Every structure is written in structure tokens, then in C-alpha cells.
Amino acid sequence: MSDSASDSAFLARVRSPKPAAPPAALDDDATLHAMGYPRKLTRRFRAFDNFAISFTIINIISGIFSSFGFGMNAGGPRILVFGWIAVSILVLFIGASMAEITSAYPTSGALYFSAGKLAKRHRGAWSWYTGWLNFVGQVGGTAATGYAAATFIQAFLAMQWPSYQVSEQRTVLITAAILLVQALANTYTVHLVAILNRISVWWLLIGMVVIVVALTVLPEHHRSASFVTHFANNTGFTNGLYGALLGLLVTSWTFTGFDGSFHMSEETVGATVNAPKGIMRAIGYSAITGLILMLALVYAIRDYAAEASADAPPVQILLDALGTGTAKFLLLIVIGAMLFCGLANMTSNTRQIFAFSRDGAMPGSRWWHSVSPRTRTPVKAVWLAAACSLVLVIPGWWSHTAFTAIVSVNVVGLFLAYGVPIFLRLRLDTFEPGPWNLGRWGKPVAAVAVVWIVLSNVLFMLPQASPITPGSFNYAPIALAVVLVIATVWWFATARHRFQGPVSYGRPDEVAAMDLI
DSSP: OOHHHHHHHHHHHHHSOOOOOOHHHHHHHHHHHHTTOOOOSOOOBOHHHHHHHHHHHHOHHHHHHHHHHHHHHEETHHHHHHHHHHHHHHHHHHHHHHHHHHHHOOSTTHHHHHHHHHOSSOHHHHHHHHHHHHHHHHHHHHHHHHHHHHHHHHHHHHHHOTTOOOOHHHHHHHHHHHHHHHHHHHHSOHHHHHHHHHHHHHHHHHHHHHHHHHHHHSOSOOOOGGGGGOOEEOSSOSOHHHHHHHHTHHHHHHSOOTTHHHHTGGGBTTHHHHHHHHHHHHHHHHHHHHHHHHHHHHHTOOSHHHHHTSSSHHHHHHHHHHOHHHHHHHHHHHHHHHHHHHHHHHHHHHHHHHHHHHTTOSTTHHHHTOOOTTTOSOHHHHHHHHHHHHHHHGGGGTOHHHHHHHHTHHHHHHHHHHHHHHHHHHHOTTOOOOSSOOGGGHHHHHHHHHHHHHHHHHHHHSOOSSSOOTTTOOOHHHHHHHHHHHHHHHIIIIIHHHOOSSOOOSOHHHHHTTOOO
């Protein structure tokens, strides 16, 4: 071959290189390798997909419809509306601090991984407690969301067929069926989960618009503009301020699960930027759309006392304002939103189990962090998440109070898990931020986030109704104490000898050779 022919062939190869992974994917892998982990999961989540999972878990329709009745009795419209605005802003501080940490440590381990990296001392202990609080909180969230969906499904069935008998046993059975379907969906490729989460975003947005338009256009009468300042305290406590503070929990209950974007970062393209943006967008869009939905429900209230004391106050509002036919249709939208919420919750839960097991922190870790060679998903972790959620649901067969007692640690566990790495980042002067960061505002924002997390967790554990009876008792402190006692005994008995926090599988070049994809 002539020299000119050789040069032409070389130039052709340079101009038409072999297909390669996108630069973002290469950067993502390099970041993961630098943290000491090989790539085992497929990167199929784009920016929208990452946002979608947190937006779906926050789920304004599910959150507001599940807790609106509590807010009607703890502060009324004044706290439902203005409390929503205030708490949404405070949650944005939490989200911003978490997003900054996400950009620095974009891994499925998320909260427990970053806690181990940000701690000055006792990294294993900080990581251990954060991981177990996150695990229990997420399992409780999956169980509670499935149970809520089953409750609303039974409400729909009773409206459709008046002879249908609602029972606790049927609620548990329907919840078990829901968990089974959600586990099957998570068993298949992450691409399927991404598609379902994209659908869920539009289901939520279009569903919210349909509900708001129906409540705005169809009722013959609406409350006056000043009704938004109406205050009600039916908690049984005479102190109105205390009742109002309890009402702030409505918004806090809704804004949980946005760590889903963090947990999915190993499956997200451009994770150092897209995962933190996913957190912030999910909170911001949920705050705006949730406020619109809240106002629509508030101004559609007719008989305040009767609707506030109903078994499902928002459902009663729909019935009184729109009639049975329209109410049933809108209830299907609510049920769909809850099912999507549970699916995304289980996905996030599964990735936390996968990562926690990868670092050897769970019994049978070798099982739970394995990945299916066919689907590239942690299938065994999926079924562990489903099984643990079902175990929490089973006591509901005998008593709704028993079920509430067990899953009451859901929100407390999650917010404490959120708070630990943010608190540790606040104490660390040598924090190295990622591409998405708050600059000089990092510490002030983290300080506000930690203060609100502490205050809101105190509210979560205080009595929420008077008189205090076995049925009205707030079991969150007991559930949290049980989790912490078990984690502490386990830590000092065996775990502290074998778990020192997130592990490294070797140098970046060594772990790169272990990539399974």
C-alpha cells in the first residue's frame, strides 16, 4: 500500500471512529470507579427519568389525599395552604443540601454512603445508622403507600357496588397483590421502570389538572376568598398553636422520598448534574402543583364539620361537590397515582438494599447485591423489598392501629436519614463539592435544613390527638426506639467488627476491569 493510501486509511479511521459510549457515560463510570465501585447497573435514566422517580414518590395527589383530613382538623385551611407554602420552602433547603451531596457522591448507596464519607470519626457507625434508618423508612413507605392505595380501592369498590363489605383483611390482601405487581415490574429491565415513571409524571400532572378543573368548574358554590384564613383545631388539644404545628405535618408527610433521585444515580446518565437537578425539580414542581391542588380542595369544601369527620375527608369533598359519578372517576386518578408512587418507592428501596448489601451491611449481602445478567437489575433485592413491606402490612389483618404503629417510623426514619449526611457536611470544612453545588451558601442552607429536620421530627413524635388512647396514640417514638435499639445491639455485638462504612473494591483502574457492562 502507498504512503498516501495509508494516510487516507488512517484519516478515515480518525474521522469515523468505532461507536463508543457517550462522553457523559464515560464520565459517570470514571466517577463511580473513583469511589471504588465497578459498574454493575445499566445507565438508562435520562434527566427526565431521574426527576420522574422523585416526583412520583413525593406524589402530590397521593400525599394530599392521604393526609388532607388530618390537616382539616389540625389547623384547617389556614395551615393547609400557608403551611404548605412555608414547609415547601424549608423542604427546598433540605433538597438543595442533599442535591449538593448527591453531586459529590452519585452512588446507589446515597445517604449512608455519603454519611460514611463525610464523617470525621466513627465513619462505620454513622454509615450504619443512616443506612438502617433509610432502609426501614423506605420499607415502611412502600408498605404504607400500598396500604393507602388498597384503602382507596376499597372505597371505590364500595361506591361502585354498595353491597361490597370493606374489611381490614381485604385491605391486606389487596396490598399484597399490589406489592406483587410492583415487584414484577421492578424485576424486568430498568428501561421498563423508566417508562412507567415517565407515564406517572404525566398521570400526576394531567390528573391534577383534571381534579382542579372539576373542583373549580362543576360545583355550584365555592367558599369565599377569605375562607383560606379559616382556622380549625379539632385535635382535642386546647392549645391552638400546638394544633397548628401538627398541621404542618401534612406537607412534611407529602414531601418524602426525593432521595429516590440519589439512589438512582448509578443508573442515570450525567449523574453528577442530572441527579441533583432531579431532586430540586421534583420538590419545586411538587410545591407549585400541590399548592394548586390544595386550594382547589379547600374552596370546594361544603359542610366542614361533616367532611372533616368523614372516614376519607377528601373523598367526601369530591362526593359533596361533584356527585357520585364524577367522584368515582376522580378517585380512579387518585388510586393510579398511589400505585405509581408505590412502584417508584420500591425501585428506590431496591437500590438502597443493593448498595447497602454491596458494602456487606445486611444479612445475606452476597444475595442482595447480585444483579441479573439478563435484566441488569438487582432482582433479589427487589423481592426482599417486597417481602419486607408485606411483613409490615400483615399486622393490619388484625388491627389498623397495629399497622399504623409499625409503619409510623416511615417519615421519621427517612428524615433522620436525610439529616445525618447534611449535618456531617455542615461540620466538615474539607467537603469537596461536585459540579452541582451551592458555593458559599452550602453551609447556611445546610444549617437551615438541619434545624427544620430536627423540629419536624419532634412534631412527628408528639401526640397528635387527644384524648390519648391505644387507637390515637402516636407510635412513631416507640417504632423509632425499637429500630435504634436493634441497630445498636447489632452494631456492638458484631457489625462494628466487620463493617467500617462504604468499601472500596480497589483503585479506579482495578474496579474498571470488574465492570459487568
